[in-house]
Amino acid sequence: MKKIVSIIIIGLLFGCNYSVQGLFFEKPIEKTTTKDLGDIFFDLKMEVLMRLSKFPSLSACIIDGDEVIWSKGYGFYDLENKKSATENTIYNIAHISCSVTGTALMQLWEQEFFDLDEDVNNYLPFTLRNPYFPDDPITFRMLLSQTSSIRDDIPINEKFGRSIAYDWINITGDPPFSFFPMPWLEDHLTPTGDAYNPALWSSTYKPGEYSWYAHLNFAVIAYLVERISGEVFVDYCKNHIFNPLKMYNTSFNLSELEIDQVAIPYHYFKQQKAYLHINEISIDGNIHPSLYWRILNYPAGGLYSTVSDLSHFLIAHVNDGVYKGVRILDSDTIEEMHRIQPPGNFNAMIAAYYGLAWLFKVHPLFFNITLMGHYGLNFGVASIMYHIPTEDVRVIFMTNGDGLEGNTMAVNLIEISLFVKGGVKLMSYIDFKNIGS
Numbered sequence: 001m002k003k004i005v006s007i008i009i010i011g012l013l014f015g016c017n018y019s020v021q022g023l024f025f026e027k028p029i030e031k032t033t034t035k036d037l038g039d040i041f042f043d044l045k046m047e048v049l050m051r052l053s054k055f056p057s058l059s060a061c062i063i064d065g066d067e068v069i070w071s072k073g074y075g076f077y078d079l080e081n082k083k084s085a086t087e088n089t090i091y092n093i094a095h096i097s098c099s100v101t102g103t104a105l106m107q108l109w110e111q112e113f114f115d116l117d118e119d120v121n122n123y124l125p126f127t128l129r130n131p132y133f134p135d136d137p138i139t140f141r142m143l144l145s146q147t148s149s150i151r152d153d154i155p156i157n158e159k160f161g162r163s164i165a166y167d168w169i170n171i172t173g174d175p176p177f178s179f180f181p182m183p184w185l186e187d188h189l190t191p192t193g194d195a196y197n198p199a200l201w202s203s204t205y206k207p208g209e210y211s212w213y214a215h216l217n218f219a220v221i222a223y224l225v226e227r228i229s230g231e232v233f234v235d236y237c238k239n240h241i242f243n244p245l246k247m248y249n250t251s252f253n254l255s256e257l258e259i260d261q262v263a264i265p266y267h268y269f270k271q272q273k274a275y276l277h278i279n280e281i282s283i284d285g286n287i288h289p290s291l292y293w294r295i296l297n298y299p300a301g302g303l304y305s306t307v308s309d310l311s312h313f314l315i316a317h318v319n320d321g322v323y324k325g326v327r328i329l330d331s332d333t334i335e336e337m338h339r340i341q342p343p344g345n346f347n348a349m350i351a352a353y354y355g356l357a358w359l360f361k362v363h364p365l366f367f368n369i370t371l372m373g374h375y376g377l378n379f380g381v382a383s384i385m386y387h388i389p390t391e392d393v394r395v396i397f398m399t400n401g402d403g404l405e406g407n408t409m410a411v412n413l414i415e416i417s418l419f420v421k422g423g424v425k426l427m428s429y430i431d432f433k434n435i436g437s
Contacts, residue, residue, distance in 0.1 A: 042417075042421060043074070045417060047074055049410045049414045050074055050410075050414065053407060054407075055400070056075050056399075057074060057077040057084075057089070057263060058075060058085065058398070059086065059397065060087075060307060060398075060418055061307040061311050061395075062421060062422040063311055063314065063315060063387075063422075064392055064393055064394075064423065066318075068308070071307060071308065073087055073089055077089045077264065079275060080264075087308050088261065089261060089262075089398075090249055090304050091262075091304065091305065091381060091383065092303070093303050093305050093376045093383040093398060094293075094376025094383060095215070095374065096375065096384075097252075097299060097302060098300055098357050098374060099313075099358060100241060102358070104221075104236055104240065105144065105221050106329060106336075106357075107328065107329060107333075109333070110330050116139065116141040117141055119137035119138065120138055121137070121138075124224070124227065126186040127190065128190075130202065131191055132201060136206045136208070141341065142207050143218075143220055143224075144221065144357050146211050146217055147207065147209070147212070147343065148207055148220075149207045149212065150201065150216050151199075151200060152200060152214045152215055152216045153213075153214070169286055169295055169296070171289075171294040171295055172294060174253040174255050175298045176233065176234055177296065180219070180296050181226075181299075184296070185219060185220060188216075189216070211343070211345040211354050213349040215297050215300035215301065216297070218300040221299065234252045234253060238251070241313070241328060244326050245316060245326065245328065247305065249309050250306070252303055252304070254292055257304055262292060262304065263399075264277065264291060264292070265277070265378075265381050265400050266278075266400055266401055267379045267402060267405075268405050278293065293381065305398075307397065310396050311396055313385075314373065314394055316329070317329075318387055321333065336356060337358050338355055338372060339355050339356075341356060355372075359374055360372055361375075365412050365416060366429050368429040369416075370388070370389065371387070371388060372388070373385040373386040373387055373394075378402065380401065381398075381400060382398075382399050382401065382402050383396075384397055386415070391423075391424050392423075
């Protein structure tokens with residue numbers, strides 16, 4: 001059975017063009033060049049995979065070296081008004097926000113404001129310690145590499161059954177907030193805090209011992225950026241990352257963006273066979289109040305951007321910190337961020353290893369391919385920003401669906417199909433002797 005599935009996958013990527021044509025056209029297309037046929041077949045494949053994934057729309061781009069060589073949008077980013085997606089459609093990019101937040105802190109590190117292995121308590125107005133391991137300092141490196149021993153995959157309030165990941169969704173305004181990151185962080189992470197829950201800390205692994213993905217690490221990082229730089233975090237990112245990289249349709253503040261260009265998030269329900277807005281569904285007992293994502297922990301998942309804008313950020317990261325002659329990070333800083341950090345644990349929650357705000361993921365369909373970058377996922381939104389270290393091809397896509405009730409293989413095929421279109425010779429990564437084993 002596994003061999004049959006593997007053959008189908010290869011066929012979808014390399015040999016399905018003419019079968020797709022047969023499915024969608026009654027007779028051959030006339031007066032069309034070979035190049036045009038290739039584009040048509042690729043578009044058909046993307047539209048089929050998008051529908052299987054249950055994505056209302058998808059915007060994507062392919063980067064070769066330091067240039068975008070292809071970009072396009074598919075489907076509708078506003079289903080009710082049938083607004084077609086383009087490369088300039090604005091999406092919430094969920095946890096790719098972490099890579100931006102980590103970049104902000106690393107800019108300050110290379111200015112020698114702190115040491116990566118320094119205790120962060122030297123820069124905080126409260127004591128950040130795992131109560132189960134009170135003598136073990138938490139360092140900047142631990143926060144950036146998801147090894148601080150903070151965990152937020154647990155109920156924060158057993159009475160209401162809310163998990164901390166969604167306890168912060170009841171937000172209708174834009175950051176910065178008067179109560180977040182402080183005093184929210186102190187209230188939740190310290191034993192004397194009003195909202196303290198000891199389950200937010202690992203009782204098994206001490207700081208630096210295990211990679212445990214926690215969104216709260218990046219809330220602390222954003223606060224450290226504010227404390228060290230003296231700038232409000234959202235202003236810091238705009239001044240030192242977005243504006244220098246000409247990312248003018250990127251912001252943590254929805255009110256700064258053209259709302260008519262912002263994709264509406266939808267979650268697909270199999271039972272109803274319908275796409276619902278995020279303010280129409282219950283998330284751990286809560287109803288999000290807005291049609292768009294606005295979350296309290298914006299440094300970990302609140303950023304909005306386009307594939308065009310985010311391409312500038314990714315190009316800088318894979319081009320030794322430079323985009324179009326503008327440097328945002330030194331090459332040594334990039335190298336450190338793009339290195340699996342100690343202790344090098346496989347992070348089961350995200351199925352990846354972690355660097356400094358950068359992850360390393362073995363592709364779920366092609367185990368010989370390692371992807372570097374980050375991905376984002378939340379109800380109604382999904383995004384990827386990846387490159388293959390041995391190739392010059394980079395891929396970004398954003399959607400206004402989450403694929404949680406769609407076909408998982410189709411989602412993975414969208415990702416790998418973009419790499420193939422960009423020129424990656426996937427055949428060289430396939431071990432035919434072990435297919436289906």
